[in-house]
Amino acid sequence: MAKKIEDISWRDLETGCIVKEAGSAREYLTGSWRSRRPIVNKAHCLKCGVCWLFCPDSAIVQLEDRYFEADLNYCKGCGICAHECPSACISMHAEEEL
Amino acid sequence: MDKRTIGVEVSIAIAEAVAQADVDLIAAYPITPQTHIVEHLSELVAEGRLDAEFVPVESEHSAMSVCCGSSAVGARTFTSTSSQGLALMAEIFFIAPSMRLPIVMALANRSLSAPLSIWNDHSDVMMVRDAGWIHIFTENGQDSYDNIFCSFRIAEDPAVMLPVAVNVDGFILTHMIEPIKYVSDKLVKKYLPEFQMKDALHPDSPLSMGCFAMPEIYTETQKAREEAVLGSYDVVVRAWKEWGELTGRNYSPVETYRTNDADICYVTMGSLSENAMMAVDALRNKGEKVGLIKIRLWRPFPFNDFFSAVNGKAGLIVIDRAMSFGGPGGPLALELRSALYGKQSAPQIVNFIAGFAGRDVTRDDFMSIMIEAKTRFAKDDTSGYVFYGVRE
Numbered sequence: 001m002a003k004k005i006e007d008i009s010w011r012d013l014e015t016g017c018i019v020k021e022a023g024s025a026r027e028y029l030t031g032s033w034r035s036r037r038p039i040v041n042k043a044h045c046l047k048c049g050v051c052w053l054f055c056p057d058s059a060i061v062q063l064e065d066r067y068f069e070a071d072l073n074y075c076k077g078c079g080i081c082a083h084e085c086p087s088a089c090i091s092m093h094a095e096e097e098l
Numbered sequence: 099m100d101k102r103t104i105g106v107e108v109s110i111a112i113a114e115a116v117a118q119a120d121v122d123l124i125a126a127y128p129i130t131p132q133t134h135i136v137e138h139l140s141e142l143v144a145e146g147r148l149d150a151e152f153v154p155v156e157s158e159h160s161a162m163s164v165c166c167g168s169s170a171v172g173a174r175t176f177t178s179t180s181s182q183g184l185a186l187m188a189e190i191f192f193i194a195p196s197m198r199l200p201i202v203m204a205l206a207n208r209s210l211s212a213p214l215s216i217w218n219d220h221s222d223v224m225m226v227r228d229a230g231w232i233h234i235f236t237e238n239g240q241d242s243y244d245n246i247f248c249s250f251r252i253a254e255d256p257a258v259m260l261p262v263a264v265n266v267d268g269f270i271l272t273h274m275i276e277p278i279k280y281v282s283d284k285l286v287k288k289y290l291p292e293f294q295m296k297d298a299l300h301p302d303s304p305l306s307m308g309c310f311a312m313p314e315i316y317t318e319t320q321k322a323r324e325e326a327v328l329g330s331y332d333v334v335v336r337a338w339k340e341w342g343e344l345t346g347r348n349y350s351p352v353e354t355y356r357t358n359d360a361d362i363c364y365v366t367m368g369s370l371s372e373n374a375m376m377a378v379d380a381l382r383n384k385g386e387k388v389g390l391i392k393i394r395l396w397r398p399f400p401f402n403d404f405f406s407a408v409n410g411k412a413g414l415i416v417i418d419r420a421m422s423f424g425g426p427g428g429p430l431a432l433e434l435r436s437a438l439y440g441k442q443s444a445p446q447i448v449n450f451i452a453g454f455a456g457r458d459v460t461r462d463d464f465m466s467i468m469i470e471a472k473t474r475f476a477k478d479d480t481s482g483y484v485f486y487g488v489r490e
Contacts, residue, residue: 005314010321015259016198017319018297019306
């Protein structure tokens with residue numbers, strides 16, 4: 001989206017508020033809902049991708065070094081990645097402690 | 099062919115109009131008193147006279163859902179319902195205008211349960227008054243037939259792109275056999291161009307409809323919806339004007355009958371207007387200066403036409419066929435009072451609730467209403483409403 005959402009007037013909207021571009025939900029950052037944050041201990045990570053596979057919000061991304069981590073713009077802190085991780089390398093930490 | 103006049107049930111005439119408009123899809127669930135409309139359309143499709151999909155859905159919620167999908171791909175779409183069916187489709191009914199889908203519906207107006215009643219009043223349409231549909235009220239069979247064409251023309255105008263409901267009084271109109279002047283297919287082709295949707299769902303040009311909107315943008319989306327409904331007014335008037343030029347049958351947002359020198363006017367919507375005209379004639383014969391104002395276009399509300407019609411009148415007798423329970427009266431009177439609030443020398447309004455669930459409102463009833471209204475005007479007792487004819 002060219003304009004920031006706060007700058008869009010009703011006149012800018014498409015008829016019926018259709019969205020013509022793909023991936024616009026990326027603009028909508030949902031990480032602020034999170035109360036717990038997943039922290040990856042790379043020393044134990046197998047790079048197996050189970051966390052990536054199970055994340056219900058597709059919020060896990062693979063880095064260039066092939067390790068995985070949560071994109072904090074979208075991670076809700078549900079802890080499913082930590083629960084499913086076969087090597088227990090992901091631990092959940094309260095946001096206020098970080 | 100242009101001047102064919104046929105004695106036909108109004109429901110059948112409506113279905114014939116839908117077929118002549120060459121719709122692509124009809125999705126509907128039968129409900130009294132709308133049934134004959136969709137039954138006849140189903141026959142027309144089955145016999146091959148109408149090349150359209152007829153989707154016999156399992157509920158009205160699905161009917162409107164199918165219509166939204168169909169309209170979203172750019173197909174000319176029709177449905178019809180009534181009362182409880184409208185209530186069941188209410189969720190999707192609100193989605194159609196906000197996604198700007200030009201669906202046309204014949205709404206056979208009927209009272210809402212409970213107690214169960216299949217007869218006519220305007221409780222059902224008033225329930226969805228605020229959805230953003232364009233609402234036209236018809237007075238007789240010819241209106242109903244004509245306004246199907248006008249509605250497609252209005253709905254599909256690129257400047258409008260909104261659904262239109264043609265409100266037809268259940269039984270009183272739908273089951274009446276009337277002489278209807280049919281128009282030729284050639285005339286329809288001239289009046290109603292092929293529907294070309296600018297942004298239809300298509301695999302070659304992916305887009306999303308009805309997306310999620312955050313608080314930062316929802317207000318803007320609703321302003322756009324409001325502007326679309328308000329902006330449709332000019333197209334409605336133009337569509338009726340062109341129809342009048344082609345057929346000689348003219349419609350306008352607010353219509354008047356013998357109002358020029360009238361002091362007091364009835365205000366009605368739908369089929370009540372015909373009996374009201376008879377009452378006006380009878381009262382005029384007695385020398386009383388009365389007239390009738392008919393609201394044909396309910397949404398967008400034609401404020402300026404209404405102001406012109408009531409200019410200089412002393413009093414209005416607003417007859418409502420619905421009720422806002424626990425509120426200050428019927429929805430029509432509510433809106434007219436609100437529209438006139440703060441206006442210089444606005445006429446006084448008395449509100450009568452009459453004709454619930456098909457109870458007759460005859461010419462004599464209108465004349466009794468006039469007597470009671472005059473008493474109230476004289477006593478300056480015009481607030482609230484009168485439940486006309488209720489047994490105490």
